[in-house]
Structure formats: structure tokens, C-alpha cells
Amino acid sequence: MPAIEVRNLVKRFGSIVAVNGISLEIEYGEIFALLGPNGAGKTTTISILATLLKPTSGEAKINGYDVVKEAAKVRQSIGIVFQDPSLDDRLTARENLDIHGRLYHMSREERQRRIEEVLEMVELLDRADSIVKTFSGGMRRRLEIARGLMHKPKVLFLDEPTLGLDPQTRRHIWEYVEKLRDEGVTVLLTTHYMEEADYLADRIAIIDAGKIVAEGSPSELKDSVGGDIIKIKCSDAENMLKKLVSNGYDAMLVDDEIVIKAKEAEKMIPKIFAIADEEIKSITYKEPSLEDVFIHYTGKVFRDEEVDEIEASKMKWRMRR
Amino acid sequence: MEDEKMISDIYAIYLREILRLWRQKVRLVTMIMMPLLWLGVIGNAFNSVMNLPTQGDFLSFLTPGILVMTMVFTATISGITTVFDREFGFLKEMLVTPIKRESILIGKMLGGVTQAVLQGILILILAIFMGVKFSGAMSIPGMFLTMFLVSIAFVSLGLAVASKITSMEGFQMVMNFMIQPMIFLSGAFYPTTFLPDWLKIMVKINPLTYGVDAMRYFAIGVNEFNIIADLLILLIFSITMILIGGHFFRKS
């Protein structure tokens, strides 16, 4: 039984079709990313899975329970970090977690122990008794993640967990998510940051206009676009090219460089070294990015502003170091 | 087992409401300042303008009215937390947890009632300091019963309004056009016997009139209607409001 099973999910808001026939199967312990631009239907999908919205048609099961017919059992199985803030900012971090624990019927001892654990994990233990109003955006985000984990859910939904955070905080949050992998929590996260999906997810579904256009592990997705490009410079290019071609490689000579199309460049490079007795001066390869994947499947570029945002954050990241 | 869970859920929601109230010092200060203003300044001003024979009497007449008025305001406004919860996302947090919708509703109602009754007690204490003597029959339990019935009715009204109206401005509108007329036509500030007939009808169909009447009966032993009738009408009004409040809250 998969942890999350979605079949032909459809959600209409009047004439808008926000989710248009999505099907998914996510195994226990998997980290799965829904990657898509603004308005693709990510939040709507998560809201249906978290029992906050009823689907127009189709069905979904979480931890074996139907999201419509067995909503109470689904709620008991999941934790969620919403895209928009949802903390009570008049309460302290500890009080927010405590109320949450009570709503999941955790005993007093359990609550106390778990509050320490989750606050420790998101590095907020020293601010446990501060009012949330005094927290920065990143701290609030971390507290929301702590709260989502407080009651040890089997399945955790993270809706754009790092939206608007600086690169350092983003890295931290990535680390927490990585830790969840070790704890065996199933994670369904949405993002429109390609690098985030690439870094965190075991599998990715690219979603556009309410439809899944491609699905697979990051490397599978990249391979599906047509594979990597390897470029070699060596002393006797002609001879090298002959050898490569006779070994079945898709190679050609461009200027004085040999260009090879490869499915998985990392694995191919050692083999190339093995057959080359010419002196290789340099060897480089480039994998297609998820961006290339997105363009390949949708014929569209991710909106410029977003690319700019990623670029800008990379810049900041570099400047800090 | 189910009941036990529900009680602890209600308590969790209630606890949060109280913690929030405790943190919002402005609200607490308002709770103290409002009766101080009404009883201290306006009560005394009325006294001198009306030139009543004994100082204590008019203040005693006014106190139950002010008590009911302030409680009605506090109770109705407490519904605004629901508007905030929706706006600031906490509603979603409550809705994804496994608790029943009814628990959220009841927890919130009890939070509002606590706040309104607390407000009532503050006024009582203040009034005692100002020399008002509570001499009605069954004074204390009767007053508490009336306070409870009035506050739960208006907390429910506040919740109903907050479930329907999503903006703060809309909420203020309802307060001004619904609550204020009800208060002015309830006999809270003056005996209604001198009003023209058409206004008297308005007074009679206003359920709050009976709240004020009951409060006055318990507090100072003065009343216009039958106390049993007062309480029955109040009870029916409260139950109706709870049902309406519950209905709108669940639908939203």
C-alpha cells in the first residue's frame, strides 16, 4: 500500500480547472516534490489531500484512508506546513506547539518531550518562550515545520517550505527535510524552485496548469530530455574519435573538441578514460537542468521573475561566502 | 472515550482563547476602562443633570443597564477572533487537526462567555466601590445566570456574524446598526414607560429588554416584567442564537 495514492483528481472553482486529472503514487518514506509555476494547482492538490477541500471528482487515499470518506483518520495521519502563515502570533512558540499537541490528544509528558525535540531540530529551543510576533519570517517558517512534525505524522505536506527565505535559511530547512528521510516520514513538498526539487526529492512530478506533465527521479527526468553532453579535448582527436565511434559512442568532432551525447555522463566518463590511451587534456560535461526538462515538456520557460529570484539568491549566497 | 476527547479538544481551543486575551493587554485595559468611564463619568453626570434626590439611586438603576451593555459589546466583539483566525490562517490549522468542528465552536463560545462574564464581574466590583448596593432577591446567583444567558446569546451572534462577514469593517457595521439600537431600546439607560407607543413596541420585541429587566430585578429588586418570563425569553433567545451561530459557523 502506498502512503499517498491519488487517482484522476479534479478540482474546479467555477470555470477554473485548478487540478485537472492528477494521479500519483508515493511510497512510505519517499520525499516527493510537486514542481510547478504559480497557479499550477499545487496548493489546491495539497488542500484536497489534507481534507481542507473536497475534490470535484477522482479519489485520493492517505495512509490507506480516503480523504473524503475517512477524513478524521486522514487528519490523524498527516502534518502540514501551509504556504501561508498559520501560527498564532500572540502565543509563544511553546504555546503554539502545546495547543497543537493537545489537539492531537498527546499526553502532557509526550507534549513536553516532543516540544523540546522539535524545537531543538529547528534550532529554536532558546526562543521557546518568546511570542511568535517577535520572530523573523525564517524563524516562523521553522516553527511551522516543527509544529507540522510535533505529533509525529506518517505523512508530511510542505507547501512551498522555503518561499521567500534567504539561501542560508533555505539550506537549513533542506537539512531538516533530509533528516526526516532518516526518520522514515513520507514527505510531499511543493516548490517552484527547481534546485530545491532537484536537491531534496527522490521523485518529482512536474505540474503545469493542473496536469502532471512529467514524473520521475531528478536524473530520470533529465535523461528523458536527451541526456548529458560530454566534451573532450585531447592531443590526437581524430584517432580518439575513431575509437569512440567503434565502441558505439554517439560522438562527433566539433572544431578540435569531441562532443559525445550520453545518457548518464558520470558513468560514461570512467569508461572513456579506460579506452583512451591518448593524452586527455580536459573533459567536461553538462547535465540538462530541470529547467531544460520543464521547457521540454511544457514548451514554456518558468516565469522570468522567478528565475531572477533564484539568480538573485544565488548571488547573495556567493557574496556571503 | 469520545466525550473525553471532545472535552479536552474544547479545553485546548478555550485555553488558546484565554491565552490570547491575556496577551492582549489593550483588550484587558479596555475591559477595565469602559465600565470606569460609563459608571464613573457618565453615571455621575446623569446624576447631576437629572438632579435626582438621592445620589445612589440613579447609579443603582443605571448599573445593571451598563453591566448588560458592556457585556453585550464584549461578547459580540469576541466573535472577531474568528475573523482574525481566518485572515491569519489559524483557522486552517484547527481544521486539519482531527478535532470535531463542534469542539472549535464550543471552545470559542466559552472563551467569549468567559471574557464577557469577567467584564461583568469587573463592573460589579467597581459598582460596589461606588456605593451601589445589590439588594435584589437571589442577587449573586441570579445576576450570574443572567450574565451567562446574555453573554452566550451575544457571543453566538458575534460568531454568526464573523462566519458570514469576512472583513473587520463589515463587523463594525453590524455592531453599529444592530447592537447599538438593541441597547438603546432595552431600557438600559432610562425607564421605558415614558417612551411613545411605537417605540414601546420596539422595546417589547427586543430580547435584550428582558435581559436588562432580569438583571435589574436581581441587582436592585426593581423590574417591569415578570422575572420568570424574563428568564424564559432570555433562555429561548440564547438557545436560538446558539443554534444560529452554530449553523453559520459550520457552514463557513
Ligand SMILES: Nc1ncnc2c1ncn2[C@@H]1O[C@H](COP(=O)(O)OP(=O)(O)OP(=O)(O)O)[C@@H](O)[C@H]1O
Ligand atoms: N478558492 C479558490 N477559488 C477560485 N479559484 C481558486 C481558488 N483557489 C485556487 N484557485 C485557482 O486555482 C488555480 C491553482 O491555484 P493553486 O493555489 O493551487 O496554485 P499553486 O500551484 O499553489 O500556485 P502558487 O505557486 O502561486 O502557490 C489558480 O488559477 C487559482 O487562481
Ligand SMILES: [Mg+2]
Ligand atoms: Mg501554492
